[in-house]
Structure formats: structure tokens, C-alpha cells
Amino acid sequence: MSIVNAKEMLLKATEEKYSVGAFNITNIIQMEAVVEAAVEKGAPLIVQVSVTPSKAIGPKVISSVYRVLAESAPIPICLHLDHCPEVALCKECADAGYTNIMIDASKQVFEENVKQTKDVCDYAHQLGDITVEGELGTVSGVEDQVKVAEDDAALCDPNKAEQFVEVTGVDILAPAIGTAHGIYKTKNPKLDFDRLKVIFDLFNKDQAKVPLVIHGGTGLQPDVVKKLVALGGCKFNVSTDLKHTLLDATYEYICEHRDEYDPGKVDKYVKAAIRNKINYWIDLLGCAGKA
Ligand code: 13P
Numbered sequence: 001m002s003i004v005n006a007k008e009m010l011l012k013a014t015e016e017k018y019s020v021g022a023f024n025i026t027n028i029i030q031m032e033a034v035v036e037a038a039v040e041k042g043a044p045l046i047v048q049v050s051v052t053p054s055k056a057i058g059p060k061v062i063s064s065v066y067r068v069l070a071e072s073a074p075i076p077i078c079l080h081l082d083h084c085p086e087v088a089l090c091k092e093c094a095d096a097g098y099t100n101i102m103i104d105a106s107k108q109v110f111e112e113n114v115k116q117t118k119d120v121c122d123y124a125h126q127l128g129d130i131t132v133e134g135e136l137g138t139v140s141g142v143e144d145q146v147k148v149a150e151d152d153a154a155l156c157d158p159n160k161a162e163q164f165v166e167v168t169g170v171d172i173l174a175p176a177i178g179t180a181h182g183i184y185k186t187k188n189p190k191l192d193f194d195r196l197k198v199i200f201d202l203f204n205k206d207q208a209k210v211p212l213v214i215h216g217g218t219g220l221q222p223d224v225v226k227k228l229v230a231l232g233g234c235k236f237n238v239s240t241d242l243k244h245t246l247l248d249a250t251y252e253y254i255c256e257h258r259d260e261y262d263p264g265k266v267d268k269y270v271k272a273a274i275r276n277k278i279n280y281w282i283d284l285l286g287c288a289g290k291a
Contacts, residue, residue, distance in 0.1 A: 002070040005131040006078045006100035006235065007171045009044045010211030013234035014204055018286035019214070022046035023278060024082060024239035026053045028065055030246060033271040035069045035077065037278035041288040044075055046100070046235060048082040050144035054093060063097035075291035080133070082237070083143050090120045094130050106135035106176070110160060117168040125169065133235075136164050137176025139215045143239060158198045165203070165210055172211045172235065175199045179216035182240050187221065193231060200232035211235060217281070225284055236285050242277060249273035 006020075013020050021043065025031045031047055038045035049062055063079060070077040080100040081093040090101045101124055105116040117134040124130040137156035156175035165173060177199075178191040196212070203210035214233035217225070218240035225236070253269040282288050 002073050002075065002077055003067060004076040004078055004099060005129050005171075006046055006080060006133070007131040007211065009046075009076050009078065010172060010234045011208045013044070013287065013290070014208035014211050014232060016290070017230065018290055019229040019234050019236040020044050020046055020287050020290075021278065021281045021285055022048050022080060022213070022235050022237045023242055023281070024048040024050060024237070026050075026243065026246070027057070029267050029271060030242065030274055031062075031065060032069065033274035034242075034278055035073055036271070037275040038075055038077070038282065038291075039073050040275070041279060041282045042075065042291045043282045043287045043289070044077075044291050046078045046080050048080045048237065048239070049098075050082045050239070051084050051086070051089065052144050054081060054084075054089070059093045059096035059098065063093075067097065082239075083135075087116055087119055091123050094120075094124045094127055099129065100131050100133060100172070102133040102135070102174070104135050106138045110164075114164060114167050117164070117170055121169040121171075131171040132169075133172040133174055133213060134164065134168060134170040135174040135176065135215075136161055139174070139176050139179060139181060141181030141216060143181040143215075155192055155195060156199060158195065158202055161199055162202060170210075172213060173199070173203070174213040174215055177214075179214060179220070181216050182218070184216075184219040188224075189220075191224065191228075193227065196228065196231045196233065204232060213237065217241070222284055229285060236281070238281055241281075242274065245273050245277045246270060 066079040079098045081098045083104040103120040105113040121132045177196045211234045213235040215237045217238035249270045
């Protein structure tokens, strides 16, 4: 029950109108903190790892730690590879034991996006209990290695979404609707709520079939987050907020304890800060007690 792919937990979230927090981590301390917070809240959880930390730590190490933590946690936890533009790495992470893979070929032309997404889907599905997320349209901003200028960002075309899902066999769809990675330049970014509704109805009107992901969670106002969840965003990605929390807490502790040389104390302080941040998101997304 603890080690799961993303699809089943997200179908449940779609039906019950809450969203599962999908939190990007860059090290093992962060992974532990995220899991501890979700366990305290009784929330389902998606632990996300981007390409750079996946390569730096190694997919097998990440997957092994995830498995140890998840096996003793009384909540469903998925390990997700985030925004991977390399088909070979998608396959390596699937082999290593990640349970949800995001192939991000959204910068390619539609036909190439379809081809690469289908390739990863075919591979992951024949391996077993692994699901795949694909992106249609492009989310602007910077997430790990993937940089998309605002001018190049394109929103998801609902007419193409159906074909994309049907031909690729992708399990979960990230439709670009105007959210962006990183820090928003304005307090009220222009989001296309109507487009999200159209895409939601396309796949999930009578029965939840294709869960929808909201990227670029950092900096969205609480009322906007709630609206996106109500419109069917059942996986909510948060990365920059957690990187800031990790580094701010580290600086804070070190500045206040210049004469102390005890890494364990820094870790404890940082973990508490991350747990607080995750608690905020879990409450906002409405997934507490949904494990
Ligand atoms: P933020 O960094 O804006 O929170 O975006 C996270 C994300 O969408 C990861 O895929």
C-alpha cells in the first residue's frame, strides 16, 4: 500500500476534489522531512526528484531510500521523476524503481512529443506498476534543467490533448494553463481557468480517467490554489518554495550558531522548517487525512 504509482491516488483525488502535494526534493534530509510531514497529516504523497538531483545522487540510491521510508509509512507514497527531457534517463529511473515518470518533451513539436511520450509509456507499462506523466503546451520559467521563456510558452490545446492521451497511452496529463516555474513576477499571474475546465471535462466529466497536474505551485495565492483544485487539478507541484525553505533555514541556523559545528543540529532545524512548509501545502490542498 505504501509504495504506489501516481495514477490510483490521483483518480481518487479527482473524484473527491482534493489535490495531492507533489513536492520536489534535492537531498535525503528533504525527502525524510516531506515523508514525516505527510505521515503526521495522514496525507497521500508524491515525492518528486528532478533530473539534476536524480543524476547527482543516483536513481538507485534515491529509489532505495524511498523504498525504506515508504515501507514503514502508513500512507501511499509515489516516487516521481520530474520534467525529464531524456528518454534514456526516464527508462533508467523506471528500472531503478521510480513509480511515476514524467517525460517532458513539451518543447518538441507535437509529433515528436507524442513519439517520445509513447516510447516512455510503452517501456514503463511493460515493466509493471509504473505510471507516466506527459506535458502538453509548455510551462514557462525554470525548473531544474528545463528553461522556457515566457514568449515560448504555449498553452495546452484541448483539441490536441485527446489525441495526445489516446496515441501515447499516457496516464497523467500536465496541461499548460499559464502557471510558471519559479517566482511569479506578479501577485496575480494570468491563468486560463476556462481552459483547465474544458480539459477536465474532456477526460473526467462523468468518471475520473486522466488526472490533471498543476505545475508552478510556488507563489500562487491560496484562493487561486483552491480554485485550481476545485477545477480538477489533482496533483499540485511545488519546488521553488521548498528550495527556499531549505536554504533559508540553513543560513538562518548557521548565522545564529557561528561557533557550533554539529551538522545534526542543522539538519534537525532544517527538517522542522520543511515539515512546517509541507503542512501548509497539505492543508491548502485538502489532502490531509486522505491517505
Ligand atoms: P515551482 O518551482 O514554481 O513550485 O514549480 C514546481 C513544479 O512545477 C515542478 O514540476
